[in-house]
């Protein structure tokens with residue numbers, strides 16, 4: 340057996356992942372109840388990837404307020420009643436040896452739910468989108484509290500890790516970018532001011548959550564005048580100071596942009612943030628081959644590998660990866676016979 344980093348454990352705070360493969364958060368738009376509750380589908384979907392030996396399963400963007408959903412079919416964590424089913428799912432995923440995470444989210448101006456939508460400034464995503472209302476300072480405070488309540492509920496449900504969604508043009512990302520944040524108060528203007536909302540979210544979450552805390556960022560807006568990777572190196576330094584354990588490095592989604600997408604296209608952002616901000620990172624984006632994942636880890640370009648669409652195509656991708664890398668992988672006892680001739 341070779342020394343394969345992809346299949347080496349990873350400890351963050353008091354949580355140890357059995358390998359470096361993370362199921363990247365993916366909205367399934369399948370809460371048919373339209374009230375944010377898990378359906379049977381979600382159990383099958385997430386537990387399949389746990390049986391498939393993914394090390395960490397991060398649940399899709401889960402809204403901290405009803406108006407913070409992307410669609411009416413999103414999962415939610417805005418009321419205590421959501422906890423029971425989430426706790427059941429967490430317990431079942433864990434029974435297969437995977438750790439559990441949840442992505443706490445607010446869609447901001449990218450919400451498609453009927454009624455008012457909110458953003459740092461009253462600027463629509465594009466000409467076909469609704470115009471959001473500018474959040475008042477009181478509403479900002481309330482939204483920060485909603486993230487805190489979401490984190491408290493995630494803790495009560497038994498999740499191992501919380502990830503804050505600050506990427507892809509949703510509410511927190513809208514505060515961070517100068518293209519969507521034109522506020523004149525302490526939440527707009529300088530990078531430090533644009534970071535204030537996220538800082539307050541982190542501080543509020545940290546009051547109720549001692550465990551590993553991840554933040555997903557969009558490390559580039561890909562347009563003139565937007566946020567750049569250099570801004571995100573600075574933001575990552577602040578996030579580290581404020582108690583964040585790992586940055587999950589994605590990109591884009593704030594404004595319509597032409598993005599040159601190719602295997603590993605976001606990895607250089609992860610590498611730069613990891614080296615210059617000296618913080619742990621996750622790499623994501625068209626990482627589909629086991630050797631590619633191993634290269635990223637071995638060359639210190641990330642600590643974790645987030646896999647999204649490949650795990651939709653193949654929930655057992657970790658077995659395939661172990662086979663290709665000649666690494667040892669456990670399977671549930673019921674399935675061990677499948678590995679013997």
Ligand SMILES: Cc1cc2nc3c(=O)[nH]c(=O)nc-3n(C[C@H](O)[C@H](O)[C@H](O)COP(=O)(O)O)c2cc1C
Nearest residue numbers: 363364365366399400623624625626646647648649
């Ligand atoms: C169906 C689908 C839903 C997604 N939903 C989310 C989400 O809820 N939160 C998020 O941060 N990213 C979301 N993403 C982005 C993925 O997590 C990932 O960053 C992206 O697909 C690139 O990785 P990949 O090339 O491995 O698919 C979604 C992607 C897909 C395909």
